[in-house]
């Protein structure tokens with residue numbers, strides 16, 4: 545078993561998630577408490593972005609629209625990349641100190657970076673963050689750039705977490721058909737059939753539109769527990785129009801860029817109705833995933849920040865027609881599932897094991913990915 549740290553900075557631009565797991569790249573080490581619940585896979589940590597950090601990253605997303613070749617860093621992208629690398633380094637250093645660990649005790653770090661460009665149709669997905677610089681500073685091997693090989697081989701470059709979802713479902717002893725839904729800025733689902741086959745894809749928007757809406761209308765970063773949405777009524781006409789977007793009918797694999805849909809679509813509505821409409825949009829887009837399921841999940845496990853939105857969960861419960869539990873309720877970590885996944889993926893990468901599959905990204909054949917940096921290089 546290897547000890548690996550995974551680092552994730554997601555599309556919500558809230559901060560860096562850090563998680564340690566033990567894995568050989570196939571199985572994940574889990575422990576159960578005396579009452580049968582899963583113990584945490586390992587310690588976790590978090591480094592929040594400051595308002596200034598977030599402002600630079602938001603500008604980086606705008607400046608990245610000019611990127612035509614993946615190594616280009618126009619506008620503030622260079623500065624943003626340095627910031628991302630530094631804050632991830634600090635996040636790991638703090639994490640190690642808090643947990644009494646030394647760098648020598650960690651085999652590898654999986655470094656997702658910050659996605660600034662995701663255009664699979666143009667064979668381009670760019671995550672800023674310098675894996676080599678991070679490795680040198682930490683004195684630990686770092687695997688980064690985990691989407692590129694898949695994109696080059698004709699895949700969507702996302703989602704990457706399904707192979708981890710399956711390993712965790714196996715470790716947890718699930719045998720029935722399962723849906724795992726991660727609701728971050730964008731939402732993605734992994735469907736695991738009873739025979740173990742996986743199908744994964746982005747379902748549509750997650751929290752990003754709701755966040756953008758709340759920020760514009762109220763100055764708040766999010767709709768806490770969906771309270772604003774719960775006070776409004778979804779605009780059914782607008783929803784129907786949104787859901788005819790060809791993305792939802794398209795057969796998976798498919799992935800979505802954070803900015804493909806905009807909260808401005810709800811611009812005419814009151815704050816409450818707009819929040820209700822955008823929340824319903826996320827939930828119903830997830831329900832469209834059932835169109836593609838050969839063995840529809842009898843149970844859904846919901847993770848990501850969206851699992852803390854009670855109104856969204858209520859709507860999912862209604863539309864998915866299955867048992868819904870949050871990841872936390874079964875001993876998984878809603879907040880750190882992706883970071884744990886990148887720890888797992890890093891180990892798979894160093895072992896040369898596949899990380900993406902035809903059924904997860906549409907890549908022609910299962911392939912490994914990631915670029916390994918060693919401290920001495």
Ligand SMILES: Nc1ncnc2c1ncn2[C@@H]1O[C@H](COP(=O)(O)OP(=O)(O)OP(=O)(O)O)[C@@H](O)[C@H]1O
Nearest residue numbers: 554555556728729730751768769848849850852853
């Ligand atoms: N208490 C809460 N009530 C409602 N929504 C919440 C709450 N806490 C977090 N969220 C939502 O979760 C989001 C953060 O989710 P998460 O950390 O899973 O996203 P991410 O990892 O950045 O995104 P992605 O998975 O798309 O890369 C916040 O932006 C917010 O919309």
Ligand SMILES: CC(=O)N[C@H]1[C@@H]2OC[C@@H](O2)[C@@H](O)[C@@H]1O[C@H](C)C(=O)O
Nearest residue numbers: 659662702703704705728730732882
């Ligand atoms: C390009 C990119 O960064 N995509 C993210 C984003 O956030 C959620 C969804 O869209 C998913 O496709 C992906 O992240 C997760 C970690 C993944 O690749 O599995």
